[in-house]
Amino acid sequence: MAVRILALLFLTFWACSSPKKRILTREFPASVWVFPDTIWGELSVSASGECFDIELGITVEDNYPWRNLYTLVFIESPDGFRSQSRINLVFSDTLGNWYEPNRKFRTLVARRTSFASAGTYRFGLLPYIRSDSVYGVREVSLYAESCSSAE
Numbered sequence: 668m669a670v671r672i673l674a675l676l677f678l679t680f681w682a683c684s685s686p687k688k689r690i691l692t693r694e695f696p697a698s699v700w701v702f703p704d705t706i707w708g709e710l711s712v713s714a715s716g717e718c719f720d721i722e723l724g725i726t727v728e729d730n731y732p733w734r735n736l737y738t739l740v741f742i743e744s745p746d747g748f749r750s751q752s753r754i755n756l757v758f759s760d761t762l763g764n765w766y767e768p769n770r771k772f773r774t775l776v777a778r779r780t781s782f783a784s785a786g787t788y789r790f791g792l793l794p795y796i797r798s799d800s801v802y803g804v805r806e807v808s809l810y811a812e813s814c815s816s817a818e
Contacts, residue, residue: 687722687810690790698728700801705741705793710811712782718814721777723792724807725756727770731803734759737795740776740809745786752776753795770805779814 691708710719725736735757743749756772759765766772782788790809794801 687812690721690809690811691792692806692808694806695804698803698805700794700804700807702794702796702799702801705791706807707789707791708809710788710790712785712788715784716781717785718779718781719777719811720775720814721780721790722773722810722812723754723756723776724771724773724810725804726806727758727772728803728805729770731758731770733796734761734763736801736804739791739793739795741789741791741793743789743791744782745784745788776809 688710689708690710691706693706712719723738723740725738727736735755738754738756739751740754741749741751754774754776756774757766758770758772792807792809794804
C-alpha cells in the first residue's frame with residue numbers, strides 16, 4: 668500500500684512540474700565559437716502576457732583564455748521587431764580561480780519577463796569580443812521556465 672501511495676505522489680508531482688523549455692543548444696566539437704556565428708532558437712508563447720525566466724548556460728574548457736565572455740542576446744518578436752542586450756559572464760576572479768569547478772556557468776538573462784503577444788519568438792546568441800573566434804567554449808544553451816513553475 669505504501670509503495671502505491673509513493674508512486675501516486677511521485678506521478679502527481681512529476682505531472683504538475685513544468686520543466687525548462689530548451690530554446691537552443693549548440694555544442695562546439697572543436698571548442699571554438701566562430702564569430703559571427705549567431706546561434707538561433709525559438710520559444711513558443713501561447714498567450715499574451717505569458718511569463719518566463721530566461722537562463723543562459725555556457726560551458727568552457729580548462730584552457731579558456733579569458734576571465735569573462737560578452738554575449739549579445741537577440742530577441743525577435745512574431746511581428747519582426749528585434750531587440751538586443753549584452754551580457755557579461757564572468758568565469759573567474761582576478762587571480763584566475765574559476766567560480767565553477769566544472770566550468771558550467773549559468774545566469775539569468777531575463778527574470779519574470781512577460782511577452783506582449785502570442786506567437787513564436789526567436790532568440791539569438793552571438794559572442795561579442797575583440798577576436799574572430801572564441802576558443803575554449805564547449806557548449807552554449809538558452810532555456811525558458813514558466814514563471815508559475817519557478818515560484
